[in-house]
Amino acid sequence: MPDTPRTVDAIDTPAALVDVDRMHANLRRVAAYCREHGLAWRPHAKTHKTPELAVEQVRAGAVGVTVATPREAEVMSRVVDDLLLAYPPIGRAKLDRLMALPAGVRLTVGLDSAEALRGLAEAARAAGRPVGVLVETDAGMGRVGVQSAEDAVALARAAAEADGVEYRGILFYPGHVRERVEQQGDAIRTLSDRLGQTLEALHAAGVAPSVVSGGSTPTFWRSHEIAGLTEVRPGTSIFNDRTTSEIGACAWGECAYSVLATVVSTAVPGQAVVDAGSKALSREEIRADSTGFGALLDRPEVLVKAVSEEHGLLDLSRTDWRPRIGERVRIVPNHVCVSVNLHERLHGVRGDDVAHVWTIAARGR
Numbered sequence: 001m002p003d004t005p006r007t008v009d010a011i012d013t014p015a016a017l018v019d020v021d022r023m024h025a026n027l028r029r030v031a032a033y034c035r036e037h038g039l040a041w042r043p044h045a046k047t048h049k050t051p052e053l054a055v056e057q058v059r060a061g062a063v064g065v066t067v068a069t070p071r072e073a074e075v076m077s078r079v080v081d082d083l084l085l086a087y088p089p090i091g092r093a094k095l096d097r098l099m100a101l102p103a104g105v106r107l108t109v110g111l112d113s114a115e116a117l118r119g120l121a122e123a124a125r126a127a128g129r130p131v132g133v134l135v136e137t138d139a140g141m142g143r144v145g146v147q148s149a150e151d152a153v154a155l156a157r158a159a160a161e162a163d164g165v166e167y168r169g170i171l172f173y174p175g176h177v178r179e180r181v182e183q184q185g186d187a188i189r190t191l192s193d194r195l196g197q198t199l200e201a202l203h204a205a206g207v208a209p210s211v212v213s214g215g216s217t218p219t220f221w222r223s224h225e226i227a228g229l230t231e232v233r234p235g236t237s238i239f240n241d242r243t244t245s246e247i248g249a250c251a252w253g254e255c256a257y258s259v260l261a262t263v264v265s266t267a268v269p270g271q272a273v274v275d276a277g278s279k280a281l282s283r284e285e286i287r288a289d290s291t292g293f294g295a296l297l298d299r300p301e302v303l304v305k306a307v308s309e310e311h312g313l314l315d316l317s318r319t320d321w322r323p324r325i326g327e328r329v330r331i332v333p334n335h336v337c338v339s340v341n342l343h344e345r346l347h348g349v350r351g352d353d354v355a356h357v358w359t360i361a362a363r364g365r
């Protein structure tokens with residue numbers, strides 16, 4: 001590992017920066033909302049993939065963390081003893097890795113098929129390890145999740161009856177709700193009604209869920225409008241990003257993550273080129289009514305209008321600022337989780353000082 005830089009000036013670019021004070025403020029805001037509304041907070045660790053930051057989340061009030069992969073589960077299990085794998089574990093290799101997690105870790109798994117349930121129950125029985133099950137229901141995203149209340153009841157019953165696992169409830173992810181926060185009313189009502197039908201059917205069938213796990217960063221601040229919800233799993237909200245700000249789920253000044261980059265060319269009029277391209281920011285697109293792959297933290301009117309692997313092209317058409325070669329900028333990417341995954345380390349900064357260098361231990365596949 002290279003020497004630890006003490007100041008931001010000493011960090012080579014491109015590099016991932018976290019404004020530590022903003023991050024803590026984000027955690028405090030989310031924790032306070034959950035306390036106010038009686039919701040358990042189980043943040044998704046896929047955003048930061050960094051055990052030290054999972055520790056900060058638990059310190060701030062999280063009941064445990066959510067993970068998406070066995071690798072994230074392994075890394076987070078070193079520091080957190082209550083994990084939810086919100087992804088169906090299919091195949092021997094993944095099941096073996098889950099069963100090998102430290103015995104003291106309380107493990108819950110979300111799944112949406114009888115096949116996944118059977119595999120998990122067999123593995124749990126063979127390992128002699130208690131594993132909780134949440135039945136995943138499709139809240140409207142159309143990605144995974146059982147499609148009807150009847151199917152939710154059938155899988156919940158199967159989970160309640162299966163030897164080796166313990167049925168704990170249901171899980172959904174409202175990833176399809178991407179309107180601005182103040183325009184989410186209809187979508188949230190539809191989601192809440194649909195969930196209500198499922199909850200009613202589960203109660204009537206004698207498989208009432210003790211956990212109803214949902215939540216996302218875009219819908220986070222309206223989670224209390226979803227009847228029956230007991231737990232929320234926001235990921236992005238620890239750092240926020242350009243999409244979160246555009247949706248109105250955070251202020252621009254609450255973006256805690258940025259990619260530090262250096263201006264390497266101003267040869268073409270109207271633009272400046274930085275050394276952060278798709279390999280540092282990612283090529284994730286933004287919502288339909290916006291363009292670009294990121295914006296400057298200190299000059300949000302300056303967009304990254306195009307990226308190739310090592311080049312980010314800053315659009316100077318809406319600014320009088322004319323950067324010098326060698327000048328450094330901080331770029332807020334459209335989608336923070338995928339940008340973090342491209343870096344090896346997070347630099348936790350306070351002003352111009354580097355307060356922490358964290359290894360992103362759960363990155364990769």
Ligand SMILES: Cc1ncc(COP(=O)(O)O)c(C=O)c1O
Pocket residue numbers: 044047066086173215216217218233234235236237
């Ligand atoms: C199943 C699941 N839960 C929670 C999250 C967290 O979402 P967000 O980053 O919008 O808060 C994700 C993100 O992809 C997810 O896939």
